[in-house]
Amino acid sequence: MSVPTKWQLVQHWLASPDRDTFAPMLEDAGAPCCFACGWFSERWNRQTQKASWGRATLERAHIIPSSLGGSDDASNVILLCAPCHRDSPDWPDPGEMARWIAARPDRSSKEVEDVSDWFIALKQAPEFTALLATLEAEPDLPDAEAIERIKGMLWESARRASLHASALSTGTKVAILRDTAAGATRGEV
Ligand SMILES: [Zn+2]
Structure with a gap:
């Protein structure tokens, strides 16, 4: 199983009942942003939504790390900007990631x-x-x-x-x- 594409992750999280927990800053498919802090860049705007997300400098981050048994299923992967990915918890309990995201300050655009x-x-x-x-x-x-x-x-x-x-x-x-x-x-x- 391979890690889903950014676009596949967007589709998953827009429809997920856990969206408010793990993708609170994700508003719609046309607005690429870090799921945790909301960071976005105007430079990501492209003709199609899929291309915009593909262009966005966001990283695919496991909620439970692969090294701790986390799967590559879309339900275990979110999109984070580099600073959020670096600062987010590597922990076997997804509740830690949820708490961290809730406490993450919003970040202004680039x-x-x-x-x-x-x-x-x-x-x-x-x-x-x-x-x-x-x-x-x-x-x-x-x-x-x-x-x-x-x-x-x-x-x-x-x-x-x-x-x-x-x-x-x-x-x-x-x-x-x-x-x-x-x-x-x-x-x-
Ligand atoms: Zn971020």
Whole structure:
């Protein structure tokens, strides 16, 4: 017996009487999310529900681990994000998993985390805030044009960081903001 696919697990848990216990954050088939914390990413949205779940970076997690005698039946497997999978209990009693899920805090979406992370970076790059103030002070520059200029400058700075990084660290974001501000000061843009 092999572990069910993510889509098979969604079908199982949507219809399961134990859904509130082991998949409380699962609302419908069209909204991929971690069953325990509700984490989702807009990037998972695809044309079909099956493709969206297939694309979602969720892990198949056994309620009772295989090593402790748990089966690969869909009733023993849930979909968790990586942090939830890492933190969840490996225990022979499914009641422990149920208690853990009930106590798991909700997690905001990846996009929200990304945005708030940029605000944290902004606080560490006062040069960039000063650049924004300078642009705002230019009397004849239309707002849309100013935004486009900043976007272009940020993109150029971001190209100096690794293009292959899947996610930018806060420190890299600070460096990008500072580099953009420094480039503007030198009149490179
Ligand atoms: Zn999670």
